[in-house]
Amino acid sequence: MSILLKQIAVAMALAHLTISNIAVAKKIYEKQAPPRELSLEQAATAAANYQKYCVLCHGENREGHKNDHAPSLRAKSLFESGVPHSILRPISYGREGTAMGGYLDEMGGPMTLDEVWDLTYWLFWQSSAQRIKLSENPVQGDIIRGEQVYQENCASCHGKNGEGVNAPALGNQSALAHNKDEFIRYAIENGRQDTPMVAFDEKLSAADIDNVTAFIRSKASGWKAEKVMLSAMPNPDQYILNPENDDPVFTLDQGMYVSSKDLYQAILDKKKMVLLDTRVASVWQRAHIEGAIPFPYYTELEGHLKDLPKDVQIVGYCSCPRAATEYVVKQLRELGYSKTAVLYEGIFGWMNFGYPVMRAEGIVDNEQESPQH
Numbered sequence: 001m002s003i004l005l006k007q008i009a010v011a012m013a014l015a016h017l018t019i020s021n022i023a024v025a026k027k028i029y030e031k032q033a034p035p036r037e038l039s040l041e042q043a044a045t046a047a048a049n050y051q052k053y054c055v056l057c058h059g060e061n062r063e064g065h066k067n068d069h070a071p072s073l074r075a076k077s078l079f080e081s082g083v084p085h086s087i088l089r090p091i092s093y094g095r096e097g098t099a100m101g102g103y104l105d106e107m108g109g110p111m112t113l114d115e116v117w118d119l120t121y122w123l124f125w126q127s128s129a130q131r132i133k134l135s136e137n138p139v140q141g142d143i144i145r146g147e148q149v150y151q152e153n154c155a156s157c158h159g160k161n162g163e164g165v166n167a168p169a170l171g172n173q174s175a176l177a178h179n180k181d182e183f184i185r186y187a188i189e190n191g192r193q194d195t196p197m198v199a200f201d202e203k204l205s206a207a208d209i210d211n212v213t214a215f216i217r218s219k220a221s222g223w224k225a226e227k228v229m230l231s232a233m234p235n236p237d238q239y240i241l242n243p244e245n246d247d248p249v250f251t252l253d254q255g256m257y258v259s260s261k262d263l264y265q266a267i268l269d270k271k272k273m274v275l276l277d278t279r280v281a282s283v284w285q286r287a288h289i290e291g292a293i294p295f296p297y298y299t300e301l302e303g304h305l306k307d308l309p310k311d312v313q314i315v316g317y318c319s320c321p322r323a324a325t326e327y328v329v330k331q332l333r334e335l336g337y338s339k340t341a342v343l344y345e346g347i348f349g350w351m352n353f354g355y356p357v358m359r360a361e362g363i364v365d366n367e368q369e370s371p372q373h
């Protein structure tokens, strides 16, 4: 062999070495068998439930980011790593303090546990991902270094304190309880396809991915599935607040929006109004503006209009921060309900101003693990 050829051979061997080194640095995961398949009927119900309950925020095609930075529900990496608890539990219990409410009937939501399971698996099958096996073990890392990595690379979207700016709240206690370390690590390493969450496997060292995972984990302070004693639904004769009094006079921004300040003043002045809580009913059960009636965005209007007066000022609110209410109010206006308005800042804005909400009665802690299939 000529010297030149030898050099080329050596160079090729070296190149091969570095390539395989990278492959070794990237974690290799074992595959896992897929979960049970759905019957045609179960799949049809799950698809219909998705359309009815989830499209508003997660989008027609599960693409996410339709409202309030609801994540993609078709990203491959989520379903590779996320079935079932990282999917089932947010759907069942929601993520407290975010626009994601709980849909399980025992929480006051509209779906049975079987339906939530079927929807979870339906989402998995739609994603055509292949499940991998993630370790249950904690990811070890240097928390102080992890915080540095976090503030430099993650805080702009996930918030300085993990509160979520235009991305999921990584510091959320229910998310931390449901997502294993390896699930979090896998999301950082691989990103979420077709979303602003890029893969960090080429931007951060494997050690720094561990460090930032350990830092996120260090924010967990515990979470319990609460057992909720469901409050009774208000009767139609309780819908109108202060029926004897005057109407409020609101100046609606863009003909649609009332500010928290104006609504609070109208409440203090005991004006005649109907307040609609348009979130999934489970979150009304937890806390709502006093006197508000649950009127979730998925309410089928036909059966409910007879109890809703046309001549009384109606104000709706939600947490996303307006999308669910706009959706309801637009339909009501088409049906001739002209005295309708949307709370501009949503209920989280309202609470941030320090305006009061009623905590639902009867919430008791439940030490039990949630049921599994």
Ligand code: HEC
Binding pocket: 064, 065, 070, 071, 072, 073, 075, 078, 149, 150, 153, 154, 155, 156, 157, 158, 166, 167, 168, 170, 175, 179, 183, 184, 185, 187, 188, 192, 195, 196, 197, 198, 200, 212
């Ligand atoms: C440009 C904005 C942006 C940056 C920067 C960013 N993320 Fe994300 N991240 C997102 C978005 C948006 C999502 C939700 C993606 C989706 O739709 O599924 C996400 C999702 C995640 C998830 C999955 C959460 C879940 O519950 O499924 C984790 C974990 C995460 N990011 C961690 C990080 C970490 C750690 C960093 C820094 C190293 C980081 N992200 C940087 C925008 C960002």
Ligand code: HEC
Binding pocket: 049, 050, 053, 054, 055, 056, 057, 058, 067, 068, 069, 070, 071, 072, 073, 078, 086, 087, 088, 090, 091, 095, 098, 099, 100, 101, 103, 119, 164, 167, 168, 169, 170, 172, 175, 320, 324
């Ligand atoms: C009002 C808006 C809204 C509706 C309606 C909604 N979601 Fe969400 N969802 C969100 C938001 C916002 C988040 C992210 C919360 C966070 O962690 O900051 C989320 C998170 C999730 C997650 C966690 C995903 C992840 O990457 O960790 C799942 C799973 C989910 N939603 C499923 C559903 C399903 C299924 C439905 C319908 C039954 C639904 N959601 C209805 C807003 C919504």
